[in-house]
Each structure stands twice: as C-alpha cells, then as structure tokens.
Amino acid sequence: MIKRAVILLVLSSILVTLVWVRHQSTAPVNNISTESHVSSKYTTVEYKISKIKGKKYYGKGEDGEEIVFSAENIVSGENIQVDDVVICYFEKHNLGKGLVKVEEK
Structure with a gap:
C-alpha cells in the first residue's frame, strides 16, 4: 500500500x-516571412500572382512561399491579373484558420 502511495505521489508531482512548465513557456511564434506586415487585427503577407487557372489564383512570396486561393477570397470583385501583387489577410492569432481575404495592392 505504501509503495502505491509513493508511486502516485511521484507521478502526481511529475x-x-x-x-x-507548459503554462510558463510561451507559445511558438509562427513567422510567415520577413516581409509580412502586422496590423491590429490581421497578419498580412504580400504575394505576386504567378498563374490563374479558372477561379484558382496561384501566388508566390518574395521568400519563395507559395499560396493558392479562390476568387471567393478576393474583396469587392477586384480584377487581379498575372504579375499583380496582392495582400493576403490572415487572422493574427489563428493562422491555421486560413485566408480571410485578398485585395490588390
């Protein structure tokens, strides 16, 4: 019985x-690129459109990072063409949610 109590105490301590330790450590920073701009509500990244295929837009950042988004993400029906630079908006504290909106620079 004493043996079990000691094991329980050790495991509880661990x-x-x-x-x-988890509570004291800070969350890792997701560094999208050195060229990203941070606003109060969104993290923004600039991409140059490299290809348009149907309603899919393909872009490439200065750091080589690529993105694919649909026409639904474009704000107010802007006419984006190949070689245009766009600004992609991501939620500041939830990059995993995905792309919020895209607008032409």
Whole structure:
C-alpha cells in the first residue's frame, strides 16, 4: 500500500511540474516571412500572382512561399491579373484558420 502511495505521489508531482512548465513557456511564434506586415487585427503577407487557372489564383512570396486561393477570397470583385501583387489577410492569432481575404495592392 505504501509503495502505491509513493508511486502516485511521484507521478502526481511529475504531472504538476509538466503543467506548470507548459503554462510558463510561451507559445511558438509562427513567422510567415520577413516581409509580412502586422496590423491590429490581421497578419498580412504580400504575394505576386504567378498563374490563374479558372477561379484558382496561384501566388508566390518574395521568400519563395507559395499560396493558392479562390476568387471567393478576393474583396469587392477586384480584377487581379498575372504579375499583380496582392495582400493576403490572415487572422493574427489563428493562422491555421486560413485566408480571410485578398485585395490588390
């Protein structure tokens, strides 16, 4: 019985330590690129449109990062052509949600 109590105490201590360390550490920063601009609500990244195929737009950033988005993401029906530079807006604290909107620069 004492043996089980000691094991439970040790495991509980380890769990508390891990929770405390996780709470004290900061979340990793998702650095999209060195050319990204940060506004109060969104993180923005500039891409140059390299190809348009149907309603899909393909872009490439200065750092070589590529993006594909649909015409539905474009704000107010702007007429974007190949070699145009666009600004892509992502939620500042939730990049995983995806692209919020796209507008021509």
